[in-house]
Structures are given as C-alpha cells and as structure tokens.
Amino acid sequence: MFKVRKDLSVNRIATALEPLGSVEVARTRNAKTQYFDTFDWRLFDAGFSVCAGLGIEGSEIHLLDNTNCTTLATISGQLATGFASDFPNSKMRNNIERVIDMRRLLPRLTIFSQRVLFTVRDKEGKGIFGAVLEKSRAQRPKGGRTIALGTFLTLKPVKGYAKAGARAHGMLENDVALTLLDKPLQFDAFEALDIKPGDYSSKLKLQLDPAMTMLDAVRTVHLTLLETMERNEIGTAENIDPEFLHDFRVAIRRTRSALSQLDKGVLSSALITKAKRDFQWISQKTNQMRDLDVYLIDFPSLQAPLPDPYKGYLQPFRNYLEVRNQKESKRVAAMVTGERYRNIRF
Structure with missing residues (x-):
C-alpha cells in the first residue's frame, strides 16, 4: 500500500495506466473494515492483526502479519462470536487459536474508506493489472468522531502477468508520487485516535522507588x-x-x-x-x-x-x-x- 496526495484524482491514475491497456474504472464504493484483538492485545503482541469487513471483495476476514504488512490468510464470512471457533478448521484458525486461546476478539478500531477499483485489460479483454484508490478515516469501535488518515493506492498485480504489474508500478511511480507505507495502516489509525495497543496486561507491573515510604x-x-x-x-x-x-x-x-x-x-x-x-x-x-x-x-x-x-x-x-x-x-x-x-x- 502506498500513500499518495489527498487530491490525487481518479482520472490521473487512469491516464497513467492507459499505455498498458484498456482501463476500467468502477464506481466509488464505501467500505468498512473493523480490526479485532483480545482485551489484553494478544494478537498485537504476537505481531498479528485480524480484520473483517464488507468491501469490493465482499465479506471477508483477514489474518495479517504486522511485521511485513502482508496478508497471511483470508476467508469469506464474518465474525459471529469473536472466539476462535468462528473460523473453519484451517491453518488460519490454528494460528489464531494458538495466540488468543479462550479469549474473545473484540472490536478495536474501525476504518471507513471510499474505494475506487481500477482494472487494466489487454486487447483480448483479459485483466492484467488492478489497483484500488481509497480515502480513509478512522473511528473508535464505540463510535464518535472520525479522523482522516489520508489517501492510499494499493497495487494488485494479476498472477501470470508479472511484467504488466512491473510496468504499471513504474508508470504510476513516474506519474504519481508513491510513498510506501512502512507500517500497517491500522497503526497510524491507533496513533491518530490515541489508542495504545498493549495498554493492558494481566501481569503485575509495579514501579516502586527504593526511596518510597x-x-x-x-x-x-x-x-x-x-x-x-x-x-x-x-x-x-x-x-x-x-x-x-x-x-x-x-x-x-x-x-x-x-x-x-x-x-x-x-x-x-x-x-x-x-x-x-x-x-x-x-x-x-x-x-x-x-x-x-x-x-x-x-x-x-x-x-x-x-x-x-x-x-x-x-x-x-x-x-x-x-x-x-x-x-x-x-x-x-x-x-x-x-x-x-x-x-x-x-
């Protein structure tokens, strides 16, 4: 994911991609993504995130690696109870269950986005590259004011069309100022909303001064x-x-x-x-x-x-x-x- 100028237009991106093929621009869609963790932030401490939302791809749940900003696994559906039993038997469930044990995943953050999907097709009409432009705002799980996070561009290379993906990346980099995010977007949202992951632990943490009475x-x-x-x-x-x-x-x-x-x-x-x-x-x-x-x-x-x-x-x-x-x-x-x-x- 790249951060781009907040005034970057849809037309500017479409024009930059035109040398690659026919560019289709879908209508703007609103998306809502919720990030979940246990009360004691077990996923965060282990370097993971779980998010769920209804967006361009439909209703999905993602397991994310916070260390390298990658998606480890995705399943269709929604969280029903927040317990590991919500997930079908799979490596994804095993990884989550190993970390959260009997704890319930609770909403920690909501990100609202306005998304535009770009699809580039070759002369035969095959999709060879995709991109998503989104303007995002963050909100605490219980509601309240939203805070602007910025405008972001996600490149979606198509399997089997690596050269087209590399060309598209180069075209956009030349025409649009792309700033690669060095940490997951939700981290910026936590900071903007003054949410402090890891602010609770069941371990007793005392700060006692030898000079105390x-x-x-x-x-x-x-x-x-x-x-x-x-x-x-x-x-x-x-x-x-x-x-x-x-x-x-x-x-x-x-x-x-x-x-x-x-x-x-x-x-x-x-x-x-x-x-x-x-x-x-x-x-x-x-x-x-x-x-x-x-x-x-x-x-x-x-x-x-x-x-x-x-x-x-x-x-x-x-x-x-x-x-x-x-x-x-x-x-x-x-x-x-x-x-x-x-x-x-x-």
Whole structure:
C-alpha cells in the first residue's frame, strides 16, 4: 500500500495506466473494515492483526502479519462470536487459536474508506493489472468522531502477468508520487485516535522507588491491583470471556495476600480486618462462576478420550454447565454492580 496526495484524482491514475491497456474504472464504493484483538492485545503482541469487513471483495476476514504488512490468510464470512471457533478448521484458525486461546476478539478500531477499483485489460479483454484508490478515516469501535488518515493506492498485480504489474508500478511511480507505507495502516489509525495497543496486561507491573515510604509502596500496590479489578469489571459482569473473571479474581487474591503480608504495621488493624472480610466476600461470590468456566474450558479434553460415537453423550452435561454458567453470570453481575461492592473502601 502506498500513500499518495489527498487530491490525487481518479482520472490521473487512469491516464497513467492507459499505455498498458484498456482501463476500467468502477464506481466509488464505501467500505468498512473493523480490526479485532483480545482485551489484553494478544494478537498485537504476537505481531498479528485480524480484520473483517464488507468491501469490493465482499465479506471477508483477514489474518495479517504486522511485521511485513502482508496478508497471511483470508476467508469469506464474518465474525459471529469473536472466539476462535468462528473460523473453519484451517491453518488460519490454528494460528489464531494458538495466540488468543479462550479469549474473545473484540472490536478495536474501525476504518471507513471510499474505494475506487481500477482494472487494466489487454486487447483480448483479459485483466492484467488492478489497483484500488481509497480515502480513509478512522473511528473508535464505540463510535464518535472520525479522523482522516489520508489517501492510499494499493497495487494488485494479476498472477501470470508479472511484467504488466512491473510496468504499471513504474508508470504510476513516474506519474504519481508513491510513498510506501512502512507500517500497517491500522497503526497510524491507533496513533491518530490515541489508542495504545498493549495498554493492558494481566501481569503485575509495579514501579516502586527504593526511596518510597512503606505507606506509599503499599498504596501503589493496592492502586495497581484496584486498576486491574476496575478494568475487568465490565467484562466480568457481561461474561465476555472467561479471562475477565480470571484476571479479576487474580487481582482479588493478590490484594488479600498484600493485606496479610505487606500491610501489617502500615495500615490499621481495624482497616485490614474489614478489607480482608470484604475481599473474601468478593472471592466467595465469584467461586462458582470460575469453577463453571474451568469446566467449560476443559470440556473438550473431557470429551476427547471417548470414541466418536459416544462423544455426544456428554453434550447434556455441557448444556447443564452452560445454563448454570449463565445463572452464575447474572449473580456475579449483580454483585459487581451492587451497593456493597461499590462501597468497599480502605
């Protein structure tokens, strides 16, 4: 993909390509492309992107390599749930599942484009080269204002017509100022929208200064754990995927450990006693749902040893687990949004 002047006209490109053959210019079409990643940016950290959209090629899902700006795989269709199970059994699914595991892919960015498709045909009417001109704007997944990213030209060589592709590239380079993008377009969009990939990790990241007082250090630990809890509250309440509750409970467990091991002599005994009781209550309220999540995550391994004709006999058990999970999810959501939870302070 190349960045070009924002005022580059369709006619200018068509004229530049005319020496190659007959140039067909399709009408302008609007396209919407959504980029997906897990809450903790697992694809980004692994150097991949997944995008889906309805454009000139129809409804497609792409797996992209962010390192060299290439498309690794493409399938037709749309993301239904965001889990790896949305993808047909294939190398593409294996690559995605290996990275995201049980996490759900969530919308991270939307790019809107106005696209014009160029097709160059030889004297026999065969398509020998293609190009797409698009003006793009970016938007956060929940909406709001859009930000212009620029105008871009994508060259689409046709298999078996490498010489025509090379000639077309040279013609456009001579007539149109082409600036090769050195990073994926979505990276520019993230920057324009102040979206910071990798801004959340389940790993505990603390910045403690040796010069800190013990009180300041304890405060830093608890505020860091509180932020993890708060960032996972919505995902836990909405049961988006099991890792939200898992990370939420890990923060609770670490908080309880800090209350027992770090806070003595720093915080008052009465405050520690109350906080221990409150966080034990949260842990107990979420035990059942976490157990059910684990059963559902491990269900394929429970089913795997059975001969194929008997695997279906476990399906009623899975249905039971799913119904129980939905009920527990509602209880946990009520807890997270309830008055007692909201009034916990120490």
